[in-house]
Amino acid sequence: MTSQHDDWRELGQQLRVDSVRSSSAANSGHPTSSMSAADLMAVLMSKYLHYDFSAPEDPRNDHLIFSKGHASPLLYAMYKAAGAITDDEMLTFRQFGSRIEGHPTPILPWVDVATGSLGQGLPIAAAVALAGKAFDRLPYRVWALCGDSEMAEGSMWEAFEFAGVHGLDHLTAIIDVNRLGQTGETMHGWDLDAYRRRAEAFGWNAIEIDGHDVAAIDEALGAAVAEVGRPTVIIARTMKGRGVKAVEDLPGKHGKPLEDEEAAIAELGGMRDLHVDVPKPDFEGSPHEFPTEKLTLPSYEPGSKEATRKAFGDALVALGKARGDVIAIDGEVGNSTYTEEFSEALPERFVQVYIAEQQMMATAVGLQVRNWTPFAATFAAFLSRAYDFVRMAAVSRANIAVAGSHAGVSIGEDGPSQMALEDLASYRAIHGSTVLYPSDPNQTAALVPQMADRDGIVYMRTTREKTPILYEPGEDFPIGGSRVVRAGADDAVTVIGAGITLHEAVKAADALAADGISARVIDLYSLKPIDAETIRAAARDTGAIITVEDHWPEGGIGDAVLDVLAEEQPHPIVVKLAVRDMPGSGTPAELLSAAGIDAAHIADAARELVSRAAAAERDTTEVGSGRRE
DSSP: OOHHHHHHHHHHHHHHHHHHHHHHHHTOSOHHHHHHTHHHHHHIIIIIOOOOTTOTTOTTOOEEEESSGGGHHHHHHHHHHTTSSOHHHHTTTTOTTOSSOSSOOTTSTTOOSOOOSTTOHHHHHHHHHHIIIIIIOOOOOEEEEEESGGGGSHHHHHHHHHHHHTTOTTEEEEEEEOSBOSSSBOSSTTOHHHHHHHHHHTTOEEEEEETTOHHHHHHHHHHHHHOOSSOEEEEEEOOTTTTOTTTTTOTTOTTOOOSOHHHHHHHTTSOOOOOOOOOOOOOOOOOOOOOOOOOOOOOOOBTBEEOHHHHHHHHHHHHHHHOTTEEEEEOSOHHHHSTHHHHHHOGGGEEEOOSOHHHHHHHHHHHHHTTOEEEEEEEGGGGGGGHHHHHHHHHTTOOEEEEEESBSGGGOTTOGGGOBSSHHHHHHTSTTOEEEOOSSHHHHHHHHHHHHHOOSEEEEEOOSSOEEOOSOTTOOOOTTOOEEEEOOTTOOEEEEEOTHHHHHHHHHHHHHHHTTOOEEEEEOOEEETTOHHHHHHHHHHHSEEEEEOSSOSSSSHHHHHHHHHHTSSSOOEEEEEOOOSOOOSOOHHHHHHHHTOSHHHHHHHHHHHHHHHTTTTSOTTOOOOEEOO
16 A cells, blocks of 8 residues: 555545534534545545635536535535635534535535435436536536435436436446445445446446445546546445444444544544645636527417417527527427427537436536526426425525426316426425416517526426417516406406416406406416515405416415415405316316316306405405305
8 A cells, every 4th residue: 555545544534533523513413424435535535526625616627416415524524624614614513504504505615506315416416417518518527426325216317327328427426335324224235236237237337346445446536537438336335434333334323423422533543634635627628608699589479379388499499599508408298398499409408308307307407507507398297206306406506497388287188197286386385486377478488588597496387278379579577577467447356367277367357348347357477476566456456356277276376366465464355266176188178167267167256256245345455265166
């Protein structure tokens, strides 16, 4: 063994000691999970990781993603050894107000994404590697430290296939096979061949090593760097709690600080204060820039019909031509979401993820790490499979745009397995999200460029059916706004809809007018943020509100409106029309009628409400709520 090997072993021990110290200071954490991977990270940061900690925005930097995010004490110990944080800050681990959180988040400038939810780091790392190869066109490397427990997650194998298909040879996954999970032995224990066979089947170069032999680690990392045409996975046999007999390779020690901190540190050889000069990027270059042209949005003639899903696809192509940072990601339904138009017009910036919605969302998150602007599109119903990735994207402070088509019973004959009826609620629940539900193609086209400029998770729900075009091309539809489609001085009731139900509401208003009842109609194309003032004005003016949505009654348009009115008590009566029974197959008209959200049912509800409340004559501040069964 060389003196360099001795230095790496000493650094590995320091990383263990500091993992123990920070967890003991917090009286919580995962020191044993950190100790198993310490030697792997010691060699990596000393020789192979190229990163300028003083310039985390340098596009030439490598990326290190801890897929096993609970091993955060090890990551913070590495940051201390690199001089990025002080010992004092490291010991604020898990304290209120500290950047050194229980699991890594981008509140630290060297952390790309939050990875506390297992099974997400490698899929995102694969996307960052794709960004380097296909879009930045820079030779930075991406390293992902994975846990053996998370290898049971299907998303990890979506990532293996994705990286293998794209030949991401600048991606290296390191699996810390320490055998023990939270409650006992992992699925494959120390059977390294089980992991190797699977990885090779997905087109990876797989290397098995002793994860505590620094010479073997060095050789494996060197081989990963030299590999051309395929990604590499290093499958490292390690011991959980390595170096401290009280916890080493013992069950029941997961997620707990060591009972005797001083004895553990002494057994590890005592305190050290080693500093590592992490190699800096060793190449010159800047991210590739794609050519652009003036933005010319599509336009649609009033009086004709078109589907908002088609307008989304058309507008995305126009935006992509005008902005070289826009990338479209498809879940193998591009002929339905119309992202296939983007693939034909701008193939260099189109990513086909196939039927792998978790990887699709991870791809969006990974691309925005490198400042690309991703639009991920699939059927809205299938987005629920990737919801944890969306939730964690918000924790990552990610900026991504998502489009969900074919939502609600209005899709027709395909039946309930294809009908998203909870997507508005789920995306409204995401911290800092924006939720859009356009009713018109020109409106859709106006909103798409705004999605690209919006921070956070931006969701657009589009409609399968062709619907009448209500608005002129070029009209302004700001996020956070709404549009009053019908209004009069004698309005007796307000009907609020969006998407497919807005058109049903307009037809209902026509039928009510024939009966001498004036109804205000509001197009609530922005559910979050919501146009509170327009809704409150309608409540004051008409004294009664009906919300109509092709969605379950929980969390959608009706609840968004009630949230606004709840801030002003007392508030007028609100009736929520929504899908309440499990739908089946049928034509869109049949299913809208069966759900009680078509024009006839809206008109009936309005007549009943006006009759019952005598809305035109009663006190408009009367408290009330209603639900049409």
